[in-house]
Amino acid sequence: MQKLYFFTGAGLSAASGIPTFRGTNGTWEDHDIDQVCNLRTWRNNFDLVHEFYNARRSTMNLYYPNLAHQAIAAWQAAFPMQTTIMTQNIDNLLEQAGCTNVIHLHGHVADMQCTHCGNMFEIGYRSWQQHHERCPRCYSSSVKPGVVFFEETAPNYVHYVRMLQHLDCGDMVVVIGTSGVVMDISTDLAGYSCKKILNNLESSEYINEAAFDTVLTMSAESAVPYIDTIIKEHFA
Ligand code: NAD
Ligand code: ZN
Numbered sequence: 001m002q003k004l005y006f007f008t009g010a011g012l013s014a015a016s017g018i019p020t021f022r023g024t025n026g027t028w029e030d031h032d033i034d035q036v037c038n039l040r041t042w043r044n045n046f047d048l049v050h051e052f053y054n055a056r057r058s059t060m061n062l063y064y065p066n067l068a069h070q071a072i073a074a075w076q077a078a079f080p081m082q083t084t085i086m087t088q089n090i091d092n093l094l095e096q097a098g099c100t101n102v103i104h105l106h107g108h109v110a111d112m113q114c115t116h117c118g119n120m121f122e123i124g125y126r127s128w129q130q131h132h133e134r135c136p137r138c139y140s141s142s143v144k145p146g147v148v149f150f151e152e153t154a155p156n157y158v159h160y161v162r163m164l165q166h167l168d169c170g171d172m173v174v175v176i177g178t179s180g181v182v183m184d185i186s187t188d189l190a191g192y193s194c195k196k197i198l199n200n201l202e203s204s205e206y207i208n209e210a211a212f213d214t215v216l217t218m219s220a221e222s223a224v225p226y227i228d229t230i231i232k233e234h235f236a
């Protein structure tokens with residue numbers, strides 16, 4: 001059976017109002033990545049880290065899926081047995097649009113993780129009171145946001161590796177809204193002869209566009225009709 005993979009990044013949620021990490025209005029322009037998202041440094045920046053992610057959570061209820069999230073949900077519904085959706089995003093807009101079994105490669109912003117016992121638990125979109133709250137399982141105060149930090153292992157990368165291991169020439173990979181800085185998707189896909197589609201608002205120096213069969217340099221919402229045609233022709 002031909003398989004359909006979606007690999008998405010911050011650009012997918014940009015039209016919903018969530019800033020991307022890099023580029024114009026990128027979240028990181030005001031924050032040092034090594035201070036708020038790094039396993040080696042987070043304890044030294046304990047308050048800053050929690051304030052940063054509390055702020056992220058406090059606005060999450062304001063965002064709604066855009067046309068591209070909805071299109072991915074529709075494509076999954078059309079090919080339910082064949083479709084795998086992977087995202088680097090820590091929001092839940094794909095799920096809000098109706099997608100199921102979304103693989104969050106970098107975790108979800110509503111989760112917290114105890115570094116003492118490993119407990120991962122959901123707190124929703126509220127603030128974590130870092131000076132008062134503790135892990136509900138072991139009562140340690142060493143609790144970090146449940147998103148994957150730099151220098152931290154990412155358990156869900158096993159799904160990404162599995163995709164690469166099982167890619168056949170009849171499969172299709174649709175890459176949307178990622179700069180390729182954190183995950184080197186174009187290098188990882190380069191050797192495969194499956195159908196590869198890239199959609200980014202702008203070209204990225206970390207993405208080798210020659211690795212793709214189709215490159216759509218436009219917003220994810222604008223790319224929907226083009227991707228729709230390609231998917232329908234491929235899976236007809
Ligand atoms: P990135 O910020 O590095 O790059 C964003 C990419 O999206 C760029 O290539 C840009 O050209 C493209 N883009 C911007 N607006 C777009 C649009 N409207 N349509 C299509 N493409 C658009 O994003 P990344 O590669 O996902 O970075 C990796 C890290 O960013 C991940 O670890 C992820 O957790 C994190 N992140 C997530 C969110 C979120 O959950 N929504 C937001 C910001 C950052
Ligand atoms: Zn614990």
